[in-house]
Amino acid sequence: MxxxxxxxxxxxxxxxxxxxxxxxxxxxxxxxxxxxxxxxxxxxxxxxxxxxxxxxxxxxxxxxxxxxxxxxxxxxxxxxxxxxxxxxxxxxxxxxxxxxxxxxxxxxxxxxxxxxxxxxxxxxxxxxxxxxxxxxxxxxxxxxxxxxxxxxxxxxxxxxxxxxxxxxxxxxxxxxxxxxxxxxxxxxxxxxxxxxxxxxxxxxxxxxxxxxxxxxxxxxxxxxxxxxxxxxxxxxxxxxxxxxxxxxxxxxxxxxxxxxxxxEELEKRRRTMTPRAFSSQFQQNPAPLGGGLIDLSKFKRYETPPKVWDDRFISVDASSGADSKSYDVILVGRISNGRLYVTNVIRKKLSLYDLLDMVLEADAKYDFDRMVIEKTANGRELITGILRKYAGREDKLIRYPNFIQGITPTGNKVARMEAAMIAIAAGKVLLPKCAPWLDDFEAELRAFPEGKTDDQVDALSQAVKYFDFFMNDPLNRDIQGWPAYPKVK
The missing domain is CATH 3.40.50.300 (P-loop containing nucleotide triphosphate hydrolases)
Known part of the structure; x- marks a missing residue:
C-alpha cells in the first residue's frame, strides 16, 4: 500500500x-x-x-x-x-x-x-x-x-x-x-x-x-x-x-x-464419468445416448479462411419438402493447399422454390466454382432449376466445366460419415474457431447418429467426399460419371 x-x-x-x-x-x-x-x-x-x-x-x-x-x-x-x-x-x-x-x-x-x-x-x-x-x-x-x-x-x-x-x-x-x-x-x-x-x-x-x-x-x-x-x-x-x-x-x-x-482434476472426472455425462454437465454439450461417432477434437481450427483458394464450392443437402421434418442445408467450403475449410453453414426449412432462390443468392454473393448437390428427391429438381436459371451463362456452365457436381449417396449415413472421418482425422478438414452457426453445427455432429436431425452431417460428409474427389482429380470430371448438364426441356 x-x-x-x-x-x-x-x-x-x-x-x-x-x-x-x-x-x-x-x-x-x-x-x-x-x-x-x-x-x-x-x-x-x-x-x-x-x-x-x-x-x-x-x-x-x-x-x-x-x-x-x-x-x-x-x-x-x-x-x-x-x-x-x-x-x-x-x-x-x-x-x-x-x-x-x-x-x-x-x-x-x-x-x-x-x-x-x-x-x-x-x-x-x-x-x-x-x-x-x-x-x-x-x-x-x-x-x-x-x-x-x-x-x-x-x-x-x-x-x-x-x-x-x-x-x-x-x-x-x-x-x-x-x-x-x-x-x-x-x-x-x-x-x-x-x-x-x-x-x-x-x-x-x-x-x-x-x-x-x-x-x-x-x-x-x-x-x-x-x-x-x-x-x-x-x-x-x-x-x-x-x-x-x-x-x-x-x-x-x-x-x-x-x-x-x-x-488435472477435470481430466480425472472425464475418465471416471461416462463421456456423455461429462460432455453434458461439464462441457455444456449434451449428446443423446448412442451419439459420439464424430470426434470434434479431430477437426483443425482456423482464425480466418485463406484468401487464395483452389476451389470454392457449396454442398447442398435438400430436404424432401417444406413440410418434412428435415432441413435444407447449404455448407460453404473452400479448398486451399490441400485442406478443406468450412466457412459457413446455412440451415433452414424451405420450399424448393425458396431453396433455389437461396442457392442463387449465395452464388451471386460468393461466385462459387462448383455446386455439389445430392441427387435425391428435391436435389434433382434443384439441379434442374439451377440449370434453367443459368442457361447460356458463359461465366458458369461454359467457363466451369461440370459446374454442378451431382452426387448419388452410397451406403448409409453412418458409413458416409465414417468415410469422411478419415480426412478429418488426418487434419485436412478445418472449422472456424468462432462463428454464429458453429454451436448448432457442432451440436448436431456431436449427437450423430442418434440426434433428432442429421442434415448438416449429410452436407459435411458430402463436402468431404467432393474434397477427396477434387484432390484426386483436380480437373473435376463429374462424380460417378453423371452428366454435368442434363438436357433441360
Missing part, C-alpha cells in the same frame, strides 16, 4: 456494493461463507456483467450454462434478487426449480443473506419487518417479493416482473422425453403467464446441461435467448465478455477455473 492509499471504510465498501453488482455478489459470498476465502475468477465477472445487462433492459432473455459448483445459482438466484429488491423493493421475482425441496433450499439461502447485518447495512430495506416471510416466500412491506415455485407445485397468486429458472430438471429425468416435454410446457404456458408488464418482463435460466431434451435445449430452439456458456475445458479459443468492452481471452484446453477445478 502506498502512502497515499488507505483502507476503505465500511461506508465506502457498502456504497460500492450498492453501485456495482459484482462487488455486491462478492460481499454476499463473504456473508454466506464466513472464513472461506472466495476463489475469484473471470467467470464471476462474466455472470455479473450479463445480469447487469438484464437489469438495464439490454437483454430480456438470458441463459447461463456452466459446470456444477461454479456459484452460478448463488449469484443469480440469491444475490441478484437481493440486489434488485434492495434498489427497488416493489419488484416481484419468481424463482422456479424442479422440486419443492430445491426451491425452498435456495430460498432459505436468500433469507439467510438478507438477514445478515452487513447486507441490511447495504440495503436498509431488509432491516424492516417483512410483510410475509416463509420457507418459500419473502414479501417486503413495499409490495415486492421473492417467491420460490416448483414444477409440480403450480404457480398461483400475483404475477412477477422477473422470472429466474434455476435447475428446472432432475438429472434422472434428463432422457425422459415425456418429462422434458411436460417441463417445457409448464414453463412455456403456466409459468410464463405469471407476468407483470409483458413488454418489460425478463427471464433468466441458469443450469448445467443434462441432455438435448432439457429446458435449455428447448429454449435454444426458440432462438430468443442470449447465452453465456462456459465449458469446464475450453474446446476452442474464446473471448468471454466480462464488462462493457472487456473480455477474458481463453485458450483451447484451459480449465474454466484453475484454482477451483484444476485441469
Amino acid at each position: 502506498t502512502p497515499t492509499e488507505s483502507t476503505p471504510t465500511k461506508a465506502e465498501i457498502y456504497a460500492a456494493c450498492r453501485l456495482d453488482f459484482g462487488t455486491f455478489a462478492r460481499k454476499c459470498y463473504e456473508c454466506l461463507h464466513p472464513g472461506e476465502p472466495l476463489k475469484d475468477n473471470y467467470h464471476i465477472d462474466a455472470i455479473c456483467y450479463q445480469m447487469d445487462r438484464v437489469r438495464d433492459g439490454d437483454n430480456r432473455n438470458l441463459m447461463v450454462l456452466m459446470p456444477p459448483r461454479s456459484l452460478k445459482s448463488e449469484i443469480i438466484s440469491v444475490a441478484w434478487p437481493a440486489f434488485l429488491l434492495g434498489h427497488d423493493p416493489t419488484l416481484r421475482i419468481l424463482v422456479a426449480s424442479y422440486s419443492q425441496d430445491l426451491a425452498t433450499s435456495i430460498h432459505r439461502t436468500f433469507r439467510k443473506l438478507i438477514s445478515h447485518p452487513e447486507i441490511q447495512a447495504i440495503f436498509p430495506v431488509f432491516a424492516n419487518k417483512a410483510a410475509k416471510d416463509t420457507e418459500s416466500e419473502t414479501h417486503l412491506s413495499e409490495g415486492g417479493f421473492r417467491k420460490a415455485v416448483w414444477v409440480d407445485g403450480g404457480v398461483t397468486g400475483q404475477g412477477a416482473h422477473i422470472h429466474i429458472i434455476d435447475d428446472p430438471l432432475k438429472a434422472s429425468d434428463a432422457d425422459n422425453e415425456a418429462v422434458c416435454a411436460k417441463t417445457a410446457e409448464f414453463f412455456d404456458n403456466t409459468f410464463s403467464s405469471r407476468t407483470n408488464s409483458p413488454a418489460e418482463f425478463r427471464t433468466v435460466l441458469v443450469m448445467q446441461r443434462l441432455s438435448e431434451y432439457d429446458l435449455a435445449g428447448h429454449f435454444l430452439k426458440r432462438g430468443d435467448f442470449e447465452v453465456l456458456k462456459i465449458s469446464a475445458i475450453a474446446e476452442n479459443d474464446e473471448k468471454i465478455p466480462t464488462g462493457p468492452g472487456l473480455f477474458h481471452n481463453r485458450e483451447a484446453g484451459e480449465s474454466f477455473h484453475e484454482a477451483h477445478y484444476p485441469l
Whole structure:
C-alpha cells in the first residue's frame, strides 16, 4: 500500500456494493461463507456483467450454462434478487426449480443473506419487518417479493416482473422425453403467464446441461435467448465478455477455473464419468445416448479462411419438402493447399422454390466454382432449376466445366460419415474457431447418429467426399460419371 492509499471504510465498501453488482455478489459470498476465502475468477465477472445487462433492459432473455459448483445459482438466484429488491423493493421475482425441496433450499439461502447485518447495512430495506416471510416466500412491506415455485407445485397468486429458472430438471429425468416435454410446457404456458408488464418482463435460466431434451435445449430452439456458456475445458479459443468492452481471452484446453477445478482434476472426472455425462454437465454439450461417432477434437481450427483458394464450392443437402421434418442445408467450403475449410453453414426449412432462390443468392454473393448437390428427391429438381436459371451463362456452365457436381449417396449415413472421418482425422478438414452457426453445427455432429436431425452431417460428409474427389482429380470430371448438364426441356 502506498502512502497515499488507505483502507476503505465500511461506508465506502457498502456504497460500492450498492453501485456495482459484482462487488455486491462478492460481499454476499463473504456473508454466506464466513472464513472461506472466495476463489475469484473471470467467470464471476462474466455472470455479473450479463445480469447487469438484464437489469438495464439490454437483454430480456438470458441463459447461463456452466459446470456444477461454479456459484452460478448463488449469484443469480440469491444475490441478484437481493440486489434488485434492495434498489427497488416493489419488484416481484419468481424463482422456479424442479422440486419443492430445491426451491425452498435456495430460498432459505436468500433469507439467510438478507438477514445478515452487513447486507441490511447495504440495503436498509431488509432491516424492516417483512410483510410475509416463509420457507418459500419473502414479501417486503413495499409490495415486492421473492417467491420460490416448483414444477409440480403450480404457480398461483400475483404475477412477477422477473422470472429466474434455476435447475428446472432432475438429472434422472434428463432422457425422459415425456418429462422434458411436460417441463417445457409448464414453463412455456403456466409459468410464463405469471407476468407483470409483458413488454418489460425478463427471464433468466441458469443450469448445467443434462441432455438435448432439457429446458435449455428447448429454449435454444426458440432462438430468443442470449447465452453465456462456459465449458469446464475450453474446446476452442474464446473471448468471454466480462464488462462493457472487456473480455477474458481463453485458450483451447484451459480449465474454466484453475484454482477451483484444476485441469488435472477435470481430466480425472472425464475418465471416471461416462463421456456423455461429462460432455453434458461439464462441457455444456449434451449428446443423446448412442451419439459420439464424430470426434470434434479431430477437426483443425482456423482464425480466418485463406484468401487464395483452389476451389470454392457449396454442398447442398435438400430436404424432401417444406413440410418434412428435415432441413435444407447449404455448407460453404473452400479448398486451399490441400485442406478443406468450412466457412459457413446455412440451415433452414424451405420450399424448393425458396431453396433455389437461396442457392442463387449465395452464388451471386460468393461466385462459387462448383455446386455439389445430392441427387435425391428435391436435389434433382434443384439441379434442374439451377440449370434453367443459368442457361447460356458463359461465366458458369461454359467457363466451369461440370459446374454442378451431382452426387448419388452410397451406403448409409453412418458409413458416409465414417468415410469422411478419415480426412478429418488426418487434419485436412478445418472449422472456424468462432462463428454464429458453429454451436448448432457442432451440436448436431456431436449427437450423430442418434440426434433428432442429421442434415448438416449429410452436407459435411458430402463436402468431404467432393474434397477427396477434387484432390484426386483436380480437373473435376463429374462424380460417378453423371452428366454435368442434363438436357433441360
